[in-house]
Structures are given as structure tokens and as C-alpha cells.
Amino acid sequence: MANAYLQGAEISASQFLEIFHHYDKDGNGYIEGKELQNFIKELQHARKQAGLELTDQMRAFVEEYEKNDDVKMDITELAKILPTEENFFLFFRQQVKSCAEFMEAWRKYDADHSGYIESDELKNFLSDLLQRAKKTYDEQKLQDYTATMFKIFDSNNDGKLCLAEMARLLPEQENFLLKFQGVKMDTKEFNKIFDLYDKDRSGYVDENELEALLKDLCKIKKVLEISNLSTYKNAIMALSDGGKLYRAELALVLCAEEL
Ligand SMILES: [Ca+2]
Ligand SMILES: [Ca+2]
Ligand SMILES: [Ca+2]
Ligand SMILES: [Ca+2]
Structure with a gap:
């Protein structure tokens, strides 16, 4: 895999997902142990080759890892380190700051009161988020975005998101x-x-x-x-x-x- 993304090139949401899966070799949802060692080594190497310092977020993460190699990286942590074209994690967090706001949004977008967010409902939610953030998007992009969110968050693959699956978007301390x-x-x-x-x-x-x-x-x-x-x-x-x-x-x- 090309290392351009480690050097700071902007990546799309679906590329981001590929990168995560690339390093999470055993597919357990975390980049950890040998996988993480490998990620950090390649990150440092790629930045050096490009004549770039680590960003503050990258450095903070590497320092934490050096202190404690039990550190696990989940997908939201990777999102803090790699700049994505539309960093939906950070973007979501700008718009939905607290657990209470998250629950309000849940109530609103679960339009059929099924207790789940289905594909159409998620699309409406993302569309409103994008508008609020004044981002431009087209139907294709919105569909890609929705599909990517499902790939990341639908842990049990039942085609709908439950509260606990979506809650992974919230920051730890609010969660x-x-x-x-x-x-x-x-x-x-x-x-x-x-x-x-x-x-x-x-x-x-x-x-x-x-x-x-x-x-x-x-x-x-x-x-x-x-x-x-x-x-x-x-x-x-x-x-x-x-x-x-x-x-x-x-x-x-x-x-x-x-x-
Ligand atoms: Ca893993
Ligand atoms: Ca009562
Ligand atoms: Ca629903
Ligand atoms: Ca699900």
C-alpha cells in the first residue's frame, strides 16, 4: 500500500476504512501489539522519507505507546491521527458534543421509532450534519458516506444501527x-x-x-x-x-x- 496517507495526503472515508483494516490484521477492531508496532514504524518511516515531522496528535500517540505498549488503537483514535478529506469523527463531534445531544439526535432521526437507525434514516442524519457544517456534497457522496458509516459501525452486520453501535462516535469521557x-x-x-x-x-x-x-x-x-x-x-x-x-x-x- 502506498504510504502517501501517512505523509499527510488527504484520504477519503472509504480509504480510511481500508487503512484501518490493513493494520488490524486479525480484524478484532483494534490495532494493537505487533499490529500497532508495525503501524508506528511505518508511520515514522513514511514521515521521515517525506521530510515531515510527526504531527502533534501523532507524537502524542507515539509517546503514549512508548510509555505503555498495552495501548490499543480503535478506529476513532486512528481518525485523530490521519487527516481525512471528510473526517466524519471529528466532524460529528463538532456537531454532536454531548451524550444528551446525541440522544436528541437519535430520537429525531429514528423516524419510524423502530429503536434502530436504518440506512435511510442515517442518510438523513448525515445530510443534515453536512448542511449544518456548510459542506458541499452530492447524492453519490452521501451514499458512499452512509455505506462507510455502516461498514464501520454496524458491528453485528444486521443492516441497522443500535444505540450502542453508534455510541462509539462519542468521546470516551462523554460516553x-x-x-x-x-x-x-x-x-x-x-x-x-x-x-x-x-x-x-x-x-x-x-x-x-x-x-x-x-x-x-x-x-x-x-x-x-x-x-x-x-x-x-x-x-x-x-x-x-x-x-x-x-x-x-x-x-x-x-x-x-x-x-
Ligand atoms: Ca487487531
Ligand atoms: Ca410515571
Ligand atoms: Ca428506525
Ligand atoms: Ca447493527
Whole structure:
């Protein structure tokens, strides 16, 4: 593979994906161990050949690796290092800054309320993001872009994106959704919890009911931190219909199965 991209040439979203797969030899979703060693060696070599210094991001990454060779690089980290023509990770993060904004967007673009973002819905989402960022694009580009997003994020290849798959786009510190993956329950337990915390039996959980639920969850589940309670609450409430969080909406975050 030509090394132009390591020297700073701009690459397209699909080339970017190829590069990731090129280095992730065993295909486990991370460039790590020998793979990472190889990546860093080729990166340093290519930059030197082109008479270029490492960029600040590259240097920071290499320094971290030198301190701790257990470092794993996932696709969002590679996106920070390699400049892409349309760096959708950085671009997405400029537009969707917090978990609450992400949930709001989720609610809006899951137009058929299936609990998933399907191809057409993702296309609408990307199209709006591009417009907001005042980028020019045509139908072809939008289709490529959508297809690439699916290749990257549809981990279980079912042709639709669930909340947890898309949540990989969020920065680590904002990304409590990944923590909630470890808290999810089966349908029976989820329904029991929903009924228990829907104290007034209105059929939805309001903000206070949700707060009580999350407080108790923080006590039982070590991965959740009580200091983040209001962040969790605000983000999950962003999925609600004007403060009414119905069963199917809460299930997106707390239930491991489809209702
Ligand atoms: Ca790997
Ligand atoms: Ca949908
Ligand atoms: Ca999927
Ligand atoms: Ca209620």
C-alpha cells in the first residue's frame, strides 16, 4: 500500500476504512501489539522519507505507546491521527458534543421509532450534519458516506444501527452509554424495574422517577458513578417525548433484548 496517507495526503472515508483494516490484521477492531508496532514504524518511516515531522496528535500517540505498549488503537483514535478529506469523527463531534445531544439526535432521526437507525434514516442524519457544517456534497457522496458509516459501525452486520453501535462516535469521557452496556437487563427484569419506578402508574417514567431509578442503579452497579447522575439523567431524558419516557425508550438504554 502506498504510504502517501501517512505523509499527510488527504484520504477519503472509504480509504480510511481500508487503512484501518490493513493494520488490524486479525480484524478484532483494534490495532494493537505487533499490529500497532508495525503501524508506528511505518508511520515514522513514511514521515521521515517525506521530510515531515510527526504531527502533534501523532507524537502524542507515539509517546503514549512508548510509555505503555498495552495501548490499543480503535478506529476513532486512528481518525485523530490521519487527516481525512471528510473526517466524519471529528466532524460529528463538532456537531454532536454531548451524550444528551446525541440522544436528541437519535430520537429525531429514528423516524419510524423502530429503536434502530436504518440506512435511510442515517442518510438523513448525515445530510443534515453536512448542511449544518456548510459542506458541499452530492447524492453519490452521501451514499458512499452512509455505506462507510455502516461498514464501520454496524458491528453485528444486521443492516441497522443500535444505540450502542453508534455510541462509539462519542468521546470516551462523554460516553456513558458504553457503561450502560454492562448494566442492561433481560426483558423480564427490565419490565419489573419499569413498573416499580413508574410509581404513579402513568405508563411513562418522568424525570423524578428516572432519577430515583438511576440513584438505585448507581448503588448496585459499580460501573455507574453517582457523581454523574445528572449527566445520565439528562441524556436519557433527551430520548423522551417532552419529559415522558415510555417503556420502549428506556429499553434502548437498559434492556438487552428487543421488547
Ligand atoms: Ca487487531
Ligand atoms: Ca428506525
Ligand atoms: Ca447493527
Ligand atoms: Ca410515571
